[in-house]
Amino acid sequence: MNPKIRRELARKLxxxxxxxxxxxxxxxxxxxxxxxxxxDDDGYPNLSLSVVVFENARYSFLLREDGRALFMYPAxxxxxRRLFFNLWRFLDGKDHSGGRFEPGMHLRGILRSAIQRAGFxxxxxxxRPAGDGEYIDVWAVKxxxxxxxxxxxxxxxxxxLLEIEKV
Numbered sequence: 001m002n003p004k005i006r007r008e009l010a011r012k013l014x015x016x017x018x019x020x021x022x023x024x025x026x027x028x029x030x031x032x033x034x035x036x037x038x039x040d041d042d043g044y045p046n047l048s049l050s051v052v053v054f055e056n057a058r059y060s061f062l063l064r065e066d067g068r069a070l071f072m073y074p075a076x077x078x079x080x081r082r083l084f085f086n087l088w089r090f091l092d093g094k095d096h097s098g099g100r101f102e103p104g105m106h107l108r109g110i111l112r113s114a115i116q117r118a119g120f121x122x123x124x125x126x127x128r129p130a131g132d133g134e135y136i137d138v139w140a141v142k143x144x145x146x147x148x149x150x151x152x153x154x155x156x157x158x159x160x161l162l163e164i165e166k167v
Contacts, residue, residue, distance in 0.1 A: 009035075012033075012047060013049065013083055016050070016051050019051040026055065028054050028055075028075075029052070029075045030052050031075055031083070032049070032051070033047065033070075035069045058074040059163075062090065062104070062160075071090070073090055073104065090104060093106060101118050103163055104160065105160070109157055114159075115140060115149075118142075121140060122140050123141060134153040135150060136152075136159065139167075147164055148165045149163065149164045150162045
């Protein structure tokens, strides 16, 4: 992504810093944003951010379509610098999870094998067609705990974890 977008993202994260800190009182604050490739009238990148709070959940997604990127990312830390780097890695499609299996992480290769490499025993998988894409429901067990997972197939051999829930 373009350096102007990076600067604008850092600036806007600083502007919502207080909202993020307040959000920790109620749950997990999330950054919700949109980046459009076309600059605004002042020549700045067209970037909007807002903060939403979920009581006991963490969600992340990144959708790219029609020259724009729509995203949601959990703000685990109110430090704007750390949040900027984590969010930037996420927007670049890099692993931001630090080894954790959490929504937003990308898996490559054979999905069953990738889940097993993360230490899960796969009990059941179901592929659901959805328009041009596919969603994959997975039941798995790790350390005696059962999980329901939902993946979206991004392209051949590439998946993103949308949801993971302990059952």
